[in-house]
Amino acid sequence: MTISKERPAATYNGYLLLLAALVLAGWVISRFISFAASGPSLLGVISLPVSALLLLLIAFGFFMIQPNQGRVITLFGEYCGTERQAGLRWVWPWMGKTRVSLRANNIHSERVKINDLRGNPVEIACNVVWRVADTAQAVFDVDDYRSFVNIQIEAALRTVGARHPYDDMSEEDETTLRGSADVINAELQAELNDRLKVAGIVVDEAGLTHLAYAPEIAGAMLRRQQAEAVIAARRKLVEGAVTMVEMALNQLSAKDVVHLDDERRAAMVSNLMVVLCGERDTQPVVNAGSLYQ
CATH class of the missing domain: 3.30.479.30 (Band 7 domain)
Structure with a gap:
């Protein structure tokens, strides 16, 4: 496929052509008035149709370009360029002018x-x-x-x-x-x-x-996301509980509050983990006897 490429078009300033058209229109009107007053002359009979034809030629060549718009100019199917300059422009009437918006x-x-x-x-x-x-x-x-x-x-x-x-x-x-x-x-x-x-x-x-x-799997995927959220929350809770239990045991040993053997340390860790990781409020049990009762 042949790839086209934009190039500037050769158009003319429409305001100058508009001024020329107004002057020509005034001349044609004055000729009509002169014919009505003194009758036609050979020069007037020849020049008046030519002037009127030229006036029509100029009139049909005007086109307006708004800001951020362009006109693609063609001549009998051949690309002649693109005019992007905003304002009143003019080309020969038989040339095609396709409007293209350049706006977003x-x-x-x-x-x-x-x-x-x-x-x-x-x-x-x-x-x-x-x-x-x-x-x-x-x-x-x-x-x-x-x-x-x-x-x-x-x-x-x-x-x-x-x-x-x-x-x-x-x-x-x-x-x-x-x-x-x-x-x-x-x-x-x-x-x-x-x-x-x-x-x-x-x-x-x-x-x-x-x-x-999609609706057919949205419910299942929602349940999976909820399960992932619960797992993530549990993981965070366990990590915090382990840190707190470790801190409690270290401080009890460092301050010489109580001496626990391995069995009692394991029981204390188990109780603390239950208290810290449980979803419901725990009910404390007061031990009124010795440490091992």
Whole structure:
């Protein structure tokens, strides 16, 4: 496929041509008034149609360009360049003038159901900010560049979503869709820029706006996440309890409060761990006898 490349178009200042058209229109009107007053002359009969034709020629060549817009100029199907200068411009009337917006466009994609790296069905959507960088490619190298952008957004979402798991189920530190938002967004933007460069489109920003397990597995995954949260909380609780028991035994020995043999130390550790790790309030038992009763 031949890749088009944008180049400047040869257009003319429309304000100067507008001034010329007004002068020519005044001359044509004055000729009509002169004909009505003194009758036609040979010079007037020849010059008046020519002047009127020239006036029409100038009038149909004007076109307006708004800020951040461009006009792709063609001559009988041949690309003649792109005019980006805002204001009133003029070209020959038989040249085509296709309007192309150079402003930033914002697209919020539909939710797409994909399978992540581990095969779990996931619903995903994104927001993309894009603009036309090369008008020649946007007009001539793809059929409809706006529709092309929409389709490539969905394709890029499927590609990036399939490269990573939704969540990290292992102990390894890996990139996930849920936990590595900056990495996923940068990867999605790079994927879109690579896909859309054929249409002269540049993606300025891309980011996920929706990410969730598909409804058919959402309940099971929620229970798994709850179990992981409980396990993490228990692990933290046990680590704290072990530290507190160790501190208690060390301080009792250092201050010579009580001397315990191995059996009694084990019993004390067991009781402290039950008290510190239990979910319910413990009921103390007062020992009114000796240490070993």
